[in-house]
Amino acid sequence: MIPEALALSAVLFTIGTIGVLTRRNAIVIFMCVELMLNAVNLTFVALSKLYGVTGQVFVVFVMTVAAAEAAVGLAIIIAIFRHGQTVNLKNINLLKG
Amino acid sequence: MPQSPGLFYQVHFYLFGLLAIASALAFVTRKSPVAAALWLVSVMFNLAALYVMMDAHFVGAIQVLVYAGAIMVVFLFVVMLLNLGHPDELSDIRGRWGRLAAGGVGLALLAQIMVLARTRFAPELQVPANPVFGGPxxxxxxxxxxxxxxxxxxxxxxxxxxxxxxxxxxxxxxxxxxxxx
Missing domain, CATH: 1.20.5 (Single alpha-helices involved in coiled-coils or other helix-helix interfaces)
Structure with missing residues (x-):
């Protein structure tokens, strides 16, 4: 079952990448990043059956970082929305000057 | 994990895997952010089931608690705080088929509970008589x-x-x- 789990992880990561590249809503892009993190977690869990429980420990750390990233990222999105009343990435081009 | 997983195991592994892929595809194709977030929750639940099937019970539990329960709630909270969900696309299920499907799922869950209530579990799934001192x-x-x-x-x-x-x-x-x- 491990090769199937790795293949599923690759498919989910690809779907997350497609979402990041095609969506315009900043919040949906954040959720696509979460999907990619989940795909990597699946790889860790699948390989922890072969190489010991350290993979599961790493999944705990990945989830912690994901939670921190969600909190800070959503705060940034709220700040951007207050500034420009939009979260559409087409309209957020302040760095162009 | 047994070296050669049985047919029951394989069928459920593929079932949860295909459900995860289908939910992920629905997630990236929904226009409404709220619908996308709920499909992502579905992906996470299916992944939690896969974690449990791969003997990572604790990871499966915190997948449901932390990811589906906390992180996605924060996402939904921000979506609704910023009022980004388009109300015309977020209509409740009013059709007859939606109600029929919901009723069918409810009946299936009820039947499952009835069956589980009278199932005799395997001895390794039961709580040991003296869990603190005579633990496994x-x-x-x-x-x-x-x-x-x-x-x-x-x-x-x-x-x-x-x-x-x-x-x-x-x-x-x-x-x-x-x-x-």
Whole structure:
């Protein structure tokens, strides 16, 4: 079952990448990043059956970082929305000057 | 995990895997952010089922608690705070088929509960008579993860607390509404 789990992880990561590249809503892009993190977690869990429980420990750390990233990222999105009343990435081009 | 998983195991593995892929595809194709978030929750539940099937019970539990229960709630909260969900696309299921499907799922769950109530579990699934002193030799679902987490990776675990503190302070500082002096 491990090769199937790795293949599923690759498919989910690809779907997350497609979402990041095609969506315009900043919040949906954040959720696509979460999907990619989940795909990597699946790889860790699948390989922890072969190489010991350290993979599961790493999944705990990945989830912690994901939670921190969600909190800070959503705060940034709220700040951007207050500034420009939009979260559409087409309209957020302040760095162009 | 047995070396050659049985047909029951394989069927459920493929079932949850295909459901995860289908939910992920629905997730990236929905226009409404709220619908996308709920499909992502579905992906996470299916992944939790896969974690449990791969003997990572603790990871499966915190997948449901932390990811589906906490992180996605924060996402939905922000979507609704910023009023980004388009109300015309978020109509409730009013059609006859939606109600029929909901009723069917409810009946299936009810039947499952009725069957489970009179099932006799395998002895390794039952709570031991004296769990504190006569526990099983293995450390259980939590202990297998906790043992390396608090010995080998203790430094990383402690650094995680600093990361979370920085994230909390940063989120409050960024999200705070600045008042004009």
């Amino acid at each position: 030799p293995d450390r259980g679902a939590v202990g297998t993860v906790a043992q390396p987490l608090f010995t080998e990776h203790l430094l990383a675990f402690e650094l995680t607390s600093i990361l979370l503190l920085a994230a909390i302070v940063g989120a409050v500082a960024i999200g705070k509404r600045r008042t004009a002096p």
